[in-house]
Amino acid sequence: MLGYILRRVAIMIPTLFVISIMTFIIIQLPPGDFLTSYAASLRAQGEVIDEDEMEVMRERYGLNQPIYVQYAKWIWGIMTRGDWGQSMSLQVPVKDLIWQRMALSMVLSVVSLIVGWFIAIPLGVYSATHQYSLVDYIVTFISFMGIGTPSFLLGLVVMYVAMNYMGLTVGGLFSSQYIMAPWSWDKVIDLAKHIWIPIAILAFNGTAGGLRTTRANLLDELNKPYVETARSKGLKEGRVIWKYPVRVALNPFFSTVGWELANLIGGATLLSIVLNLQTEGPMLLNALTAQDMYLAGSFLFLLSAITVVGTLVSDILLAWVDPRIRMT
Amino acid sequence: MNESNPLLQIKDLKTYFFLDEGTVKAVDGADLELGTCSTLGVVGESGCGKSVAARSIMQIVAKGGRIVSGEILFHHQLCKPGTDRRLSEKEEVIDLAMLDPQGDKIRSIRGAEISMVFQEPMTSLSPVHTIGNQIGEVISLHQKLDPKQAREKAIAMLDHVGMPLPKRTIDRYPHELSGGMRQRAMIAMALSCHPSLLIADEPTTALDVTTEAQILSLMRKLQDELGMSIMFITHNLGVIAQMADRVAVMYLGKVVEAASVDTLFYKPLHPYTQALMESIPRLGAKKRRGERLASIRGSVPDPYNLPKGCPFHPRCAKRVPNVCDREEPPNLKVDQGHEVRCVLYK
Numbered sequence: 001m002l003g004y005i006l007r008r009v010a011i012m013i014p015t016l017f018v019i020s021i022m023t024f025i026i027i028q029l030p031p032g033d034f035l036t037s038y039a040a041s042l043r044a045q046g047e048v049i050d051e052d053e054m055e056v057m058r059e060r061y062g063l064n065q066p067i068y069v070q071y072a073k074w075i076w077g078i079m080t081r082g083d084w085g086q087s088m089s090l091q092v093p094v095k096d097l098i099w100q101r102m103a104l105s106m107v108l109s110v111v112s113l114i115v116g117w118f119i120a121i122p123l124g125v126y127s128a129t130h131q132y133s134l135v136d137y138i139v140t141f142i143s144f145m146g147i148g149t150p151s152f153l154l155g156l157v158v159m160y161v162a163m164n165y166m167g168l169t170v171g172g173l174f175s176s177q178y179i180m181a182p183w184s185w186d187k188v189i190d191l192a193k194h195i196w197i198p199i200a201i202l203a204f205n206g207t208a209g210g211l212r213t214t215r216a217n218l219l220d221e222l223n224k225p226y227v228e229t230a231r232s233k234g235l236k237e238g239r240v241i242w243k244y245p246v247r248v249a250l251n252p253f254f255s256t257v258g259w260e261l262a263n264l265i266g267g268a269t270l271l272s273i274v275l276n277l278q279t280e281g282p283m284l285l286n287a288l289t290a291q292d293m294y295l296a297g298s299f300l301f302l303l304s305a306i307t308v309v310g311t312l313v314s315d316i317l318l319a320w321v322d323p324r325i326r327m328t
Numbered sequence: 329m330n331e332s333n334p335l336l337q338i339k340d341l342k343t344y345f346f347l348d349e350g351t352v353k354a355v356d357g358a359d360l361e362l363g364t365c366s367t368l369g370v371v372g373e374s375g376c377g378k379s380v381a382a383r384s385i386m387q388i389v390a391k392g393g394r395i396v397s398g399e400i401l402f403h404h405q406l407c408k409p410g411t412d413r414r415l416s417e418k419e420e421v422i423d424l425a426m427l428d429p430q431g432d433k434i435r436s437i438r439g440a441e442i443s444m445v446f447q448e449p450m451t452s453l454s455p456v457h458t459i460g461n462q463i464g465e466v467i468s469l470h471q472k473l474d475p476k477q478a479r480e481k482a483i484a485m486l487d488h489v490g491m492p493l494p495k496r497t498i499d500r501y502p503h504e505l506s507g508g509m510r511q512r513a514m515i516a517m518a519l520s521c522h523p524s525l526l527i528a529d530e531p532t533t534a535l536d537v538t539t540e541a542q543i544l545s546l547m548r549k550l551q552d553e554l555g556m557s558i559m560f561i562t563h564n565l566g567v568i569a570q571m572a573d574r575v576a577v578m579y580l581g582k583v584v585e586a587a588s589v590d591t592l593f594y595k596p597l598h599p600y601t602q603a604l605m606e607s608i609p610r611l612g613a614k615k616r617r618g619e620r621l622a623s624i625r626g627s628v629p630d631p632y633n634l635p636k637g638c639p640f641h642p643r644c645a646k647r648v649p650n651v652c653d654r655e656e657p658p659n660l661k662v663d664q665g666h667e668v669r670c671v672l673y674k
Contacts, residue, residue, distance in 0.1 A: 223390075225452040231388050233466040233517075234438035237430050244454050323501045324455055 001319075008312050015308055023300040024071045027293045033063050034088045034291045061088060074294065085294030089287070094298045097283065102302055104173060105280040109264040112199045116206030117253065123207075124214025125246055131219065139211065146208025152270035154201045159275070162197075170197055171276045179278070198275055202268060213252055221245035247321075254317040258310030262303055333419075334403060335525060335557050336362040336385070341398035341425065343377075343384045350632040354380040354393065356581035359659065359667075362574075364405075364524070367551070367558040369572030369589070371565060371604070375628050377581040378561045382527045385559075386438055387429040400424040404441060405524055440470040443518040447530040449510035453502040459486070460498035463517045470521045485516040490546060508539035512546070519550060526551075527559045532567065544570060565608055569593060574665070577601050580628065580639040587666040597668045599646045600624075638671070646672060 035058055039049050058064050062073065077083035084094035127136045162168040172179075173194050178187045221227070222245050230240045269281030276282075280299060287296035319325045343355040355377040362368045370378045383389045385400055404420045427434040446452040454462060463482040467473055473481065479498070486494035489512045502510055511531060518526055528547065532540040544567065551558055560571050568575055569589060576586040577600065585598040596602045606622040626643040629635055635642050641652035648671060657671045 225446055225448055226454045228383075228388060228390075229444075229446060229452045229462075229514075229517075230454070232386055232438055232444045234435040234440060234469060235465070236435065244457075247456055248454075322456055324503050 005312075005316065008315070012308055012312065016305060019304040019308070020075055020301050021071065023297050023304065024067075024074070026300065027288075027291075027297045028067055030291060032291065033058075034061070034293060035063060037289075037291045038088070061086075074297070084298040087287070087292055087295040089290045089292045089295070094295050097295065098280075098298055098302065101278065101280045101283055102299075104278060105265050105268070108195060108198055108202065108268065108277070108279060109261055111195075112202035112206055113257075113260065113264060115199060115203040116210055119203065120207040120210030121214055121246075121250070121253075124211045125218060125241065127211065128215045128218035128222065129241060140215075143208040143211045146204050147212070149205070150270070151201050151205050151267070152274045154204065155198070155271045155274040158197060158201060173278050198268070198271060198277060201271060202264065205267075206264065210253070214249060217249035217252060218245055221249045224248075251318065251322055254321055255314050257317065258312070258314035259307055261310050262307040265303060265306070333364050334361055334401075335364045336360070336403070336559075337399070337401040338381070338385070339399040339401070341381065341384060341400060342396040343380050343389055343393055344396050345390075345393040347392050352631045353581050353634065354631075355384060357398075358578065358581060358583050360576055360583060360586070362525070362557050362559060364403075364557055365551070365555050366573045367560055367571055369568040369575040370559060370561045370578060371563060371568055371575060372578035373563060373628055375631065376578040378578050379529050381578070382444070382529055382559060382561055385424060385525075385527065386442055386444060387424060387427060387434045388438070389429075394429075395425045398425055402437070402442070402525075404437075436470070439466045439518075439523075440521040441523050442525045442527065443521070443523040444527040444529065445511070445514050445518045445531045448534050449507055449514050450502065450534070452514060453510060455502055458499050458501055459505070459513045463498075463513070463520055466517060467520050482516070482520065485520045486513065489513075489516045489519070489550070490542075491516065506539075507535050508542060511535060511539075511543055515543070515546065515550070519554060519556075522554055523556055525557050525559065527561070529561045530563070531560075533562070533564070540567075547571070565604065577604070580634060582639065582669060583667075584640065584670070585668045587663075591663070591666055597662060597666070597673060598640075598670050599644045599672075600640050603645070638669075648672070 035054055039054065042049055062070055074085050077085060082095060084098065086092075087094050087097060090097065123139055127139045130136050159170045162170040173191055174187065175190050175194075178190045181187055222241075224245065227240065227245050230244045231237070235243075265280065268277075268279065269285060271277070272279045272281040273285070280303075284296060284299040286292075287299065338358060338360040341355050341358045341360075342353070345352040345354055358377065358381055360368065360370070360381070370381070372378050380389060380393065384395055385402075387395075389395070400423060402422045402424050404422055405418075422433070422437070424434065424437070453459070460479060460482050463485060464475065464478040467481050467485075468475060468478040471478075471481075483494045483498055486497060491497050491509060491512050497505070497509070497513075502513070505513065514531075526547075531547075532543050535543060547558065548571065550556075558571070560568070562568060572589045574586065575589050575592045576583045577592070577598065578584065579600050585592070585596070585601045587595075592601065593605065596605050603622070603624045607624060609621055624643055629639070629642065635653070637651075637653045637655055638644070638647075638657050641647045644652065647653070651671055655671075657669045658674075659667055659669050660673050661667050662673050
């Protein structure tokens with residue numbers, strides 16, 4: 001087991017290298033660079049641009065160097081100094097921007113994933129064991145709504161309802177006095193007061209998918225002979241269901257947790273924009289449109305790294321819960 | 329077979345499945361009787377209701393099916409734990425058909441007084457729990473033992489069924505064992521609470537012949553040692569000849585003939601039983617070159633659309649026109665312990 005994990009971690013290193021090269025190529029793909037889009041936005045505001053000044057700035061950011069030199073400098077900075085480069089549009093080091101955003105995104109995604117599971121699994125089990133009952137139909141109907149409704153639309157609806165009927169301003173992750181404040185206990189409480197709305201919205205979407213998975217898998221497992229064996233032992237029906245078929249039916253949850261998390265972080269971008277959340281999504285979008293290459297590249301790289309690590313975690317989890325899977 | 333006390337009496341059992349496509353009368357008026365410490369073989373083609381009858385006894389009929397009418401009288405031997413149940417005087421008669429399938433009473437009988445061994449040892453054991461977990465569970469459930477004692481009992485039981493290295497096997501998962509070993513584990517699980525009735529639903533069908541012979545002799549050995557009755561369900565007449573004291577032949581949910589094993593093999597009365605006997609290939613039987621093995625013509629009728637009268641008449645070689653296709657044949661007692669459902673013996 002330990003040897004397997006070490007081997008997998010060793011394979012991750014070249015994988016991450018390839019990913020870093022790919023992300024760097026991708027952010028270079030749009031024509032022009034940060035300065036051309038910066039100049040375009042200045043020009044749109046009617047300002048005059050001095051070509052010599054542009055050249056000086058291009059020199060300063062190293063944008064006139066060949067792409068592989070830029071890449072080498074970037075990756076060398078990350079590996080040796082933990083320096084992810086400079087955000088050109090915000091004029092601050094990338095490392096000062098990304099960590100808090102990534103952390104908030106992770107908290108949001110992980111909590112909504114777990115909340116989603118806690119609702120999806122019992123409901124899915126009930127739905128499968130009471131197939132074609134009234135409750136099953138209701139649960140199925142709601143879960144299809146959950147799959148079909150985009151989270152940003154739900155966000156808009158929640159904002160509208162909260163604003164018009166409850167007089168609440170929904171949006172952001174912090175009250176205005178805490179946004180720039182350093183972390184404190186009060187700030188955490190303030191975060192908790194705000195974050196439950198996006199969590200509820202994301203969990204609603206996640207629950208719907210998880211519920212369909214649980215119901216479908218469990219329906220397959222319920223007719224397996226080992227369930228009949230368990231029943232023939234004289235166990236209570238609830239114990240028969242939860243110990244045996246549910247246990248097997250939940251395996252897909254473990255095997256998908258890796259990319260589910262990355263999906264959730266990426267998928268929350270639109271909702272984050274709508275609800276004005278200080279998470280990774282909106283900042284990545286801005287960085288991409290402004291061609292703020294180091295900021296965008298760092299986010300893309302971290303998201304890919306989460307997927308790679310998540311896949312390893314789900315492989316280990318699956319091997320742990322399903323003894324039929326051998327690690328070789 | 330000694331003329332012992334009855335352990336289980338099934339009277340006019342009807343178990344129907346109510347499905348969207350219609351009603352399937354899986355068991356439609358079956359009568360069976362099983363004495364203490366004896367073996368009843370139940371034979372029949374696929375779909376004749378033998379497995380459903382067995383599941384009706386335990387009240388574990390699959391979804392959509394339920395016992396519609398009839399009695400399943402189980403003579404529960406009340407004896408102190410550890411004493412020989414054959415010597416117990418007191419007994420309590422329970423009609424299993426009347427019990428709530430999820431109630432406490434039937435659950436205290438399931439796995440403890442009546443237990444079952446299934447056909448596919450691969451799929452009948454949970455793939456994600458160890459053998460020890462699955463056997464220990466039934467022991468601690470019915471015998472109120474703590475996990476450590478249950479584990480010791482499970483090891484002893486595995487040893488009893490001839491499992492090699494029981495102390496190591498107990499922590500194995502089913503996929504790490506061979507088919508024969510898995511079936512031994514199943515038997516250990518079924519017998520771990522010393523039931524008075526073991527229902528074996530085609531326990532050797534999925535095994536190769538060598539393993540089959542081992543499992544069959546194991547079951548006979550355990551029957552002598554533990555003093556239990558076996559209801560042995562199979563479609564293999566060779567296995568029946570080897571295992572059973574009495575045989576019941578089922579066809580479309582009814583018992584068409586019941587007799588002692590010798591009577592049934594040497595003097596079968598029902599045309600269906602006779603046809604079954606003729607379809608057994610025999611070593612050394614004199615046959616003309618090119619002669620084919622006899623088979624029963626046609627196949628089992630559509631379960632949604634059963635024939636009127638005797639259910640076997642469309643395939644029967646000896647059918648009486650205007651009789652067999654009209655009236656249902658009565659159950660006739662032709663001899664001591666020999667019953668047949670056929671108008672030919674009226």
